[in-house]
Amino acid sequence: xxxxxxxxxxxxxxxxxxxxxxxxxxxxxxxxxxxxxxxxxxxxxxxxxxxxxxxxxxxxxxxxxxxxxxxxxxxxxxxxxxxxxxxxxxxxxxxxxxxxxxxxxxxxxxxxxxxxxxxxxxxxxxxxxxxxxxxxx
Amino acid sequence: xxxxxxxxxxxxxxxxxxxxxxxxxxxxxxxxxxxxxxxxxxxxxxxxxxxxxxxxxxxxxxxxxxxxxxxxxxxxxxxxxxxxxxxxxxxxxxxxxxxxxxxxxxxxxxxxxxxxxxxxxxxxxxxxxxxxxxxxx
Amino acid sequence: xxxxxxxxxxxxxxxxxxxxxxxxxxxxxxxxxxxxxxxxxxxxxxxxxxxxxxxxxxxxxxxxxxxxxxxxxxxxxxxxxxxxxxxxxxxxxxxxxxxxxxxxxxxxxxxxxxxxxxxxxxxxxxxxxxxxxxxxx
Amino acid sequence: xxxxxxxxxxxxxxxxxxxxxxxxxxxxxxxxxxxxxxxxxxxxxxxxxxxxxxxxxxxxxxxxxxxxxxxxxxxxxxxxxxxxxxxxxxxxxxxxxxxxxxxxxxxxxxxxxxxxxxxxxxxxxxxxxxxxxxxxx
Amino acid sequence: xxxxxxxxxxxxxxxxxxxxxxxxxxxxxxxxxxxxxxxxxxxxxxxxxxxxxxxxxxxxxxxxxxxxxxxxxxxxxxxxxxxxxxxxxxxxxxxxxxxxxxxxxxxxxxxxxxxxxxxxxxxxxxxxxxxxxxxxx
Amino acid sequence: xxxxxxxxxxxxxxxxxxxxxxxxxxxxxxxxxxxxxxxxxxxxxxxxxxxxxxxxxxxxxxxxxxxxxxxxxxxxxxxxxxxxxxxxxxxxxxxxxxxxxxxxxxxxxxxxxxxxxxxxxxxxxxxxxxxxxxxxx
Numbered sequence: 001x002x003x004x005x006x007x008x009x010x011x012x013x014x015x016x017x018x019x020x021x022x023x024x025x026x027x028x029x030x031x032x033x034x035x036x037x038x039x040x041x042x043x044x045x046x047x048x049x050x051x052x053x054x055x056x057x058x059x060x061x062x063x064x065x066x067x068x069x070x071x072x073x074x075x076x077x078x079x080x081x082x083x084x085x086x087x088x089x090x091x092x093x094x095x096x097x098x099x100x101x102x103x104x105x106x107x108x109x110x111x112x113x114x115x116x117x118x119x120x121x122x123x124x125x126x127x128x129x130x131x132x133x134x135x136x137x
Numbered sequence: 138x139x140x141x142x143x144x145x146x147x148x149x150x151x152x153x154x155x156x157x158x159x160x161x162x163x164x165x166x167x168x169x170x171x172x173x174x175x176x177x178x179x180x181x182x183x184x185x186x187x188x189x190x191x192x193x194x195x196x197x198x199x200x201x202x203x204x205x206x207x208x209x210x211x212x213x214x215x216x217x218x219x220x221x222x223x224x225x226x227x228x229x230x231x232x233x234x235x236x237x238x239x240x241x242x243x244x245x246x247x248x249x250x251x252x253x254x255x256x257x258x259x260x261x262x263x264x265x266x267x268x269x270x271x272x273x274x
Numbered sequence: 275x276x277x278x279x280x281x282x283x284x285x286x287x288x289x290x291x292x293x294x295x296x297x298x299x300x301x302x303x304x305x306x307x308x309x310x311x312x313x314x315x316x317x318x319x320x321x322x323x324x325x326x327x328x329x330x331x332x333x334x335x336x337x338x339x340x341x342x343x344x345x346x347x348x349x350x351x352x353x354x355x356x357x358x359x360x361x362x363x364x365x366x367x368x369x370x371x372x373x374x375x376x377x378x379x380x381x382x383x384x385x386x387x388x389x390x391x392x393x394x395x396x397x398x399x400x401x402x403x404x405x406x407x408x409x410x411x
Numbered sequence: 412x413x414x415x416x417x418x419x420x421x422x423x424x425x426x427x428x429x430x431x432x433x434x435x436x437x438x439x440x441x442x443x444x445x446x447x448x449x450x451x452x453x454x455x456x457x458x459x460x461x462x463x464x465x466x467x468x469x470x471x472x473x474x475x476x477x478x479x480x481x482x483x484x485x486x487x488x489x490x491x492x493x494x495x496x497x498x499x500x501x502x503x504x505x506x507x508x509x510x511x512x513x514x515x516x517x518x519x520x521x522x523x524x525x526x527x528x529x530x531x532x533x534x535x536x537x538x539x540x541x542x543x544x545x546x547x548x
Numbered sequence: 549x550x551x552x553x554x555x556x557x558x559x560x561x562x563x564x565x566x567x568x569x570x571x572x573x574x575x576x577x578x579x580x581x582x583x584x585x586x587x588x589x590x591x592x593x594x595x596x597x598x599x600x601x602x603x604x605x606x607x608x609x610x611x612x613x614x615x616x617x618x619x620x621x622x623x624x625x626x627x628x629x630x631x632x633x634x635x636x637x638x639x640x641x642x643x644x645x646x647x648x649x650x651x652x653x654x655x656x657x658x659x660x661x662x663x664x665x666x667x668x669x670x671x672x673x674x675x676x677x678x679x680x681x682x683x684x685x
Numbered sequence: 686x687x688x689x690x691x692x693x694x695x696x697x698x699x700x701x702x703x704x705x706x707x708x709x710x711x712x713x714x715x716x717x718x719x720x721x722x723x724x725x726x727x728x729x730x731x732x733x734x735x736x737x738x739x740x741x742x743x744x745x746x747x748x749x750x751x752x753x754x755x756x757x758x759x760x761x762x763x764x765x766x767x768x769x770x771x772x773x774x775x776x777x778x779x780x781x782x783x784x785x786x787x788x789x790x791x792x793x794x795x796x797x798x799x800x801x802x803x804x805x806x807x808x809x810x811x812x813x814x815x816x817x818x819x820x821x822x
Binding site for chain 5: 156158160169170171233234235236237238239241242266267268269270271272273274
Binding site: 560562563564565583584586588589590591592593630631632633636637676677 | 697699700701702720721723725726727728729730767768769770773774813814
């Protein structure tokens with residue numbers, strides 16, 4: 001019997017953002033996104049959980065080395081997003097509205113390129129303590 | 138490729154309850170439910186997580202608007218359960234033992250009527266920090 | 275130089291209560307205590323922190339044995355309050371409104387009788403994650 | 412014997428900010444404030460604890476009504492700071508660097524005007540889970 | 549329609565351990581396991597979540613009695629692992645490297661023998677707040 | 686008016702330890718320290734809060750730079766204690782029983798040498814979520 005095991009690594013980044021659809025006028029953006037549309041941005045302490053699912057290597061007892069996963073998260077996410085303005089400073093969101101749903105999907109895509117292809121990946125992102133997204137669901 | 142995304146919204150309610158099966162005598166209720174059967178009730182700060190799974194709307198970047206989900210939870214759960222006695226004040230539990238399992242299922246049924254039918258719903262309820270249920274599992 | 279050291283022990287109890295002043299009529303109680311006045315009670319997962327301040331015994335390296343403090347809290351608080359209705363089941367609140375302030379003071383008085391008189395005592399009580407009291411302040 | 416009691420109310424606001432001293436040149440600001448000086452701002456989920464110390468009213472069992480304190484915090488802090496850019500949108504920080512220390516002191520001053528003068532006030536502000544300030548200390 | 553329900557019970561144990569593969573020399577162990585290979589051990593406050601998935605009994609409103617699950621966890625995990633050295637004091641790890649992945653799988657195997665076979669079991673183990681594993685995934 | 690401000694920085698270290706008084710025989714050590722006396726050690730994820738109290742510098746808006754405090758904690762505490770056996774690997778506890786009380790006082794002494802003498806220092810150490818110490822109290 002060979003059940004798969006998941007490892008989950010937590011990380012944090014603090015960033016400014018605003019929600020806005022450039023194809024809509026100001027009134028519609030305000031109506032849809034409310035205070036999240038504030039012109040001068042607002043911000044969050046994002047909490048990120050990266051889950052990798054795979055077989056445990058019998059030699060190490062690891063799915064993968066947590067230190068390696070920590071480094072991938074640092075290179076692909078925190079070095080790029082932490083203490084930044086997601087809309088203005090980060091290429092990933094130059095043409096993509098930085099909702100929690102979109103941020104989670106972009107992080108998934110960026111990290112999945114660095115993970116052994118036989119392993120599965122899942123992203124959980126806390127925008128606040130009360131607003132959370134997961135991708136894929 | 139179209140992976141689904143989940144959004145999760147957290148809420149709280151503080152309620153009294155007791156566990157009791159009216160078809161059993163006092164001794165059997167005490168034997169099965171122990172101190173949770175206390176005649177004069179006890180209470181909890183329930184923590185609720187409502188998860189909605191669906192496709193991300195490319196116009197908004199949302200599965201659904203968190204504010205809309207927040208309002209549904211307020212109408213269907215917290216306005217009805219918060220600072221109430223679940224056994225005596227809430228119709229949902231007039232004939233149903235308010236175990237965490239049953240509360241979670243009732244919340245699922247009440248919220249699912251308000252959610253777009255193409256989206257999936259999942260309820261996680263913390264009765265205490267150490268006792269948690271999920272429905273459906 | 276002899277600085278004092280504090281030890282803090284955390285505990286939990288789940289109880290029903292209602293706020294009510296028997297010297298007031300129903301309307302005034304409702305006006306002052308709002309939904310906390312609900313006739314059939316509501317409830318909380320109370321979180322308790324008991325702090326004892328004293329000198330460290332050089333033989334043990336302890337202010338006092340945490341296991342002893344844990345037992346005092348069990349005898350004086352959790353065995354009496356957990357899974358109970360504070361208004362109906364607990365003598366301490368037969369004639370005292372069980373606000374968080376009053377519960378903290380009563381716990382202080384009950385525990386202080388069991389603590390070496392040269393040590394100081396402080397109680398922190400979380401009624402919810404957002405409502406906290408301390409006694410003495 | 413009349414010991415004082417403290418009540419603590421927790422609140423949250425999500426805001427963008429940057430640290431900058433306008434009397435310094437760009438290089439010195441970068442040297443002192445590092446990534447907190449990012450031109451386009453970054454942001455935080457600030458967690459606020461407001462502590463009020465006073466005597467317990469024997470009629471209510473309250474130091475003050477938590478709902479009243481909640482409303483004061485809403486009017487004086489969260490309505491003004493939440494989903495805002497502290498540097499650009501908030502008058503309090505037009506001429507004051509929005510470090511956690513300065514934000515805490517400004518919140519103290521704004522709330523203290525609304526609190527009965529015989530009560531003491533203390534502010535605890537979490538900029539992140541790991542960076543916290545208190546005023547007065 | 550009969551959806552399954554999950555119950556989750558949380559527990560804690562504090563243990564020492566070190567990671568080491570006896571088939572490797574000292575240099576390779578140090579290279580692979582880094583500071584987790586420290587000769588004299590280090591330690592953790594492990595947090596354990598045991599999830600049991602099954603049908604809700606209509607008589608009790610329970611998947612299974614949380615008190616029964618609590619006792620199983622005490623017998624199978626905390627009495628054996630708490631305040632112990634996993635490598636030296638616990639038979640389960642005499643010949644198995646106590647990585648979080650391996651600990652989770654062993655706990656799964658030990659608890660699954662005590663659970664009704666129609667119920668499913670899942671283990672989540674927090675080695676630290678930031679390093680988490682799940683089995684099966 | 687010049688009120689002082691406190692800043693608090695949180696850190697973590699994972700270590701093995703045992704409690705033992707070498708002047709006592711085995712039976713007395715077992716009687717006093719119970720399972721904390723386990724011959725082969727056990728371990729904890731220690732959480733540390735370092736509080737520095739001082740005046741806010743009007744130029745920076747800081748009591749002191751959090752990055753500087755973070756580096757002091759790294760040099761004086763986490764580099765020395767993390768993933769170590771406190772009894773065997775750390776000089777500070779060669780002749781001192783590593784109770785939480787003693788660890789907190791040693792951390793106080795080590796950090797206080799690195800802090801401006803006009804600032805006050807306070808240490809809060811969580812051995813577990815439920816056992817906490819503070820020095821000085």
